Structures are given as C-alpha cells and as structure tokens.
Amino acid sequence: MAVKKINPTLKMVLEFGPIVLFFIGYLKLKDEIFLIGGSEYKGFIVITAAFIPLMIASTLALWKLTGHLSKMQFATLVMVVLFGGMSVWFNDDRFIKMKPTMLYVLFGGLLGLGLLRGQSWLKVVMEEVMPLEQEGWMILTRRLCAFFFGLAVANEVIWRTQSTDIWVYFKTFGLPVAMFAFFMFQGQLFQKYGVEEETGPAE
Structure with a gap:
C-alpha cells in the first residue's frame, strides 16, 4: 500500500505530541498523590495512564492519514500499552x-x-x-x-x-x-x- 503524504508539521505533532504532553504532565503532577478506588497513585502513574490512550489515538490517526505504520511505530505502541498498562495495573x-x-x-x-x-x-x-x-x-x-x-x-x-x-x-x-x-x-x-x-x- 502506498504511503499517503501529510503535512510534515502535523506528522511531527502526531509522532512527538504525546511525549511532549507526557513530559509537561509529569512536571505538573509529579509531586501529587491521587486517591483512586481506595488506592493511592503517584502523579507519574496517573500521567502514564493518560499517556497510553493518547499514544493509541495519535498512532491510529497517523495510520489513518498515511495508510501506513512502520514496524518501529507498531512495536513502540505495543510496548507502551504493555509496559504502561502493567505500571498502572500494579501501581509500579x-x-x-x-x-x-x-x-x-x-x-x-x-x-x-x-x-x-x-x-x-x-x-x-x-x-x-x-x-x-x-x-x-x-x-x-x-x-x-x-x-x-x-x-x-x-x-x-x-x-x-x-x-x-x-x-x-x-x-x-x-x-x-x-x-x-x-x-x-x-x-x-x-x-x-x-x-x-x-x-x-x-x-
């Protein structure tokens, strides 16, 4: 399948936007403690939980717009979901x-x-x-x-x-x-x- 060309700026936003937002969120919430479902979660874990769907959405948008995902992009998404999910699930x-x-x-x-x-x-x-x-x-x-x-x-x-x-x-x-x-x-x-x-x- 041919790769569709998209605006380079938009492509950069989709690829690096989630990482930048993760960093900004971490700076704002790193010292916070959140009580969720009777358990305490550090800001880092909460930001990780938000990062996972954001990464999924940006990767799917990139795939929808270009019609293509590199093996590296796919592997990165899988690792984020797997290891990020374990961090949230085990609060670790x-x-x-x-x-x-x-x-x-x-x-x-x-x-x-x-x-x-x-x-x-x-x-x-x-x-x-x-x-x-x-x-x-x-x-x-x-x-x-x-x-x-x-x-x-x-x-x-x-x-x-x-x-x-x-x-x-x-x-x-x-x-x-x-x-x-x-x-x-x-x-x-x-x-x-x-x-x-x-x-x-x-x-």
Missing part, C-alpha cells in the same frame, strides 16, 4: 521505565538476527528513505545494532541508579538526541555508500 513505575530497554533490546536483537543470517533487515524498512550499497547497509546495521543495545544498557543504568526526574529528562530528551546524533555521525558512510537515484534523459 518500574514497568514503564523498563519499556525503552525492552524496545531497544527487541530492535537490536532483530537486527542482530538478520546479521547472523548475512542479511540487513534494516535495509528492508529503510531502503526507500536511504538508498545504499549492500556493504553500506551491512555496516550501518552492525553499528545500529550495537547502538540499540547501548541505549538499552544506558536506560537500565539511568532508571535503576537515578531519580525519576532524571529518567524522565533522559527519556524525553536524551534518547531522541542520541538517535539523531547517531545518524548525523553516519554522514561519511552515507557519502561513501550512497546510491544516487537514476534520472531520466534530459529532453
């Missing part, structure tokens, strides 16, 4: 904090499995966005596989040794910046192994 913030770890282990593991089979599964999902020679895909896949496992380790260290405040800042800003920086530092690889799109003869 450790589950949602483990979510990035599980997500990056999943992505790193899938890329690693493909590498063991001599394949770049990254190429399957990103070839249209970044056309590269086969050797370039294999190098990028190895690097990204190691990077995902590194992020998983970093998340575990942060949430287990630091305060919730630090983890929220790390999750909201640190992880996206790290991902952006990773691809920025691949510029030499893209230049060396990039494949120029073929153009028709000039008329």
Whole structure:
C-alpha cells in the first residue's frame, strides 16, 4: 500500500505530541498523590495512564492519514500499552521505565538476527528513505545494532541508579538526541555508500 503524504508539521505533532504532553504532565503532577478506588497513585502513574490512550489515538490517526505504520511505530505502541498498562495495573513505575530497554533490546536483537543470517533487515524498512550499497547497509546495521543495545544498557543504568526526574529528562530528551546524533555521525558512510537515484534523459 502506498504511503499517503501529510503535512510534515502535523506528522511531527502526531509522532512527538504525546511525549511532549507526557513530559509537561509529569512536571505538573509529579509531586501529587491521587486517591483512586481506595488506592493511592503517584502523579507519574496517573500521567502514564493518560499517556497510553493518547499514544493509541495519535498512532491510529497517523495510520489513518498515511495508510501506513512502520514496524518501529507498531512495536513502540505495543510496548507502551504493555509496559504502561502493567505500571498502572500494579501501581509500579518500574514497568514503564523498563519499556525503552525492552524496545531497544527487541530492535537490536532483530537486527542482530538478520546479521547472523548475512542479511540487513534494516535495509528492508529503510531502503526507500536511504538508498545504499549492500556493504553500506551491512555496516550501518552492525553499528545500529550495537547502538540499540547501548541505549538499552544506558536506560537500565539511568532508571535503576537515578531519580525519576532524571529518567524522565533522559527519556524525553536524551534518547531522541542520541538517535539523531547517531545518524548525523553516519554522514561519511552515507557519502561513501550512497546510491544516487537514476534520472531520466534530459529532453
């Protein structure tokens, strides 16, 4: 199915809006305690409970508008629902904090499995966005596989040794910046192994 183009600003709002709202909500409610059904819930848990349907709605809207969801977007939604739901159900913030770890282990593991089979599964999902020679895909896949496992380790260290405040800042800003920086530092690889799109003869 062809991917429908939508306004880039709208796309960015749908992709990052829930995360930004989660961060704002956390800043406002982090010190609050809510009594719900006879049980006390920290503001962090309440915000997590609100984040889940917001994430579902934004992902469904993105799918409706574009007619497409990447495997990464689908996996992220599943992890949010699963680990966020467990945090709310058990009134335990450790589950949602483990979510990035599980997500990056999943992505790193899938890329690693493909590498063991001599394949770049990254190429399957990103070839249209970044056309590269086969050797370039294999190098990028190895690097990204190691990077995902590194992020998983970093998340575990942060949430287990630091305060919730630090983890929220790390999750909201640190992880996206790290991902952006990773691809920025691949510029030499893209230049060396990039494949120029073929153009028709000039008329």
